[in-house]
Amino acid sequence: MWSGQPPARPVGRGAKVRAAVHAATLAELVDKGYASMTVENVAQRAGVHKTTVYRRWKDRESLLTDALAEHMATDIPVPDTGSIETDLRALARSIVQALTSPAGQAILAAMFTGAAHLPQIAAARRQVFDDRLARAEPVLRRAIERGQLPADIDPAEVLKTLAAPIYLRLLITAEPVDETTADQAVRVTLAAVRAGALRPGRHDEPVGE
């Protein structure tokens, strides 16, 4: 609701306050989690009074979703190296970097520590994932044109196979996630693709070879 341009001419300090509160919101989020994130602590961390926060944002949820929306606008570059191996590796590593960066940590914390039941957050989670899927699809299309991948693949399935182990380690097993995790995901994904395990549609075919 305050996401557009400033309401009018008098935008003196507003922008600075807004940025400070956004940063403080994400910082408190990663420290305390959504359930323990208090508006008063956010305000204090931003060097601002509680009332000011409530004047700009309707409630805690709006503050959270607005702060996240700003950090989710950063789009990832789509690699185009001429090789599907290096393309996928760059893609997987960018996923790792995005999720392990401070902003990524905040987004994960928001999505999986209390705000997940908010419909706005749940919708944003799916939308962000779908966006990245759509944006990464040309990588696969070009690989097919170059003859490096079979043509009968399900692009969304391929990219989900690539991302799944990274999310699993971050959210479930709490293992360290770095480039080796990304590279490992690439190997598994390429093996599955070349074995024809990620063909579109026919997911009801028998499991055996």
Added chain:
Amino acid sequence: MWSGQPPARPVGRGAKVRAAVHAATLAELVDKGYASMTVENVAQRAGVHKTTVYRRWKDRESLLTDALAEHMATDIPVPDTGSIETDLRALARSIVQALTSPAGQAILAAMFTGAAHLPQIAAARRQVFDDRLARAEPVLRRAIERGQLPADIDPAEVLKTLAAPIYLRLLITAEPVDETTADQAVRVTLAAVRAGALRPGRHDEPVGE
């Protein structure tokens, strides 16, 4: 802390109350999420007064962790069909069933909607996952002995590859998860194993083939 035998002779209605509160806790958890789960609503749903809950459990966290501990004690059967395909398929389907059952939904809700920052919950999450990994490992060992799988595999990596897409769909993309999801995970995992992408240790080798 109340998990052992009843403290003394007088255990009349205690057990029934305890069970009712546990069930109500998990039910409220899936409905509202951890952040919005109030003790008063849990008590009302269990047909019990708020004070009674606080007499048996120290606080909300203890109530939650205790209720979860009881439902996580259910161990999954380890398949042994003589074929790695059917074994893995049974394994993947049991993961799907465990996570989509009412109790599984409650566990997921607890782990990913607010309680994730509680150290007890985070530790329980890793421990449960590790337990299931360890319990499923004989499936892979027997497959190697039968010559159905190469001997140089990392069992934990194999099982994580199997589970990862199921968790991704449940937690991120919110897609429906059923047997076809499980079977698809089996195909990808087997393809990766047979291509040598899940060998132990050397995860720092080059990505290319």
Added chain:
DNA sequence: AATCTATCGCAACTCGAAGTTGCGATGCGT
């Protein structure tokens, strides 16, 4: 069946955080 005792129901608290309101102070553009 009468009784004894732990457990439960109930009401009335304290405490902290969400969210609101009115007024006075301050910073920004003109």
Added chain:
DNA sequence: ACGCATCGCAACTTCGAGTTGCGATAGATT
């Protein structure tokens, strides 16, 4: 330097977590 929007501040209301004292009840014992 001035005017106006914005901010700081304090004093609220509301709600849920967690506590306490007392009276009521259900289970096991005799």
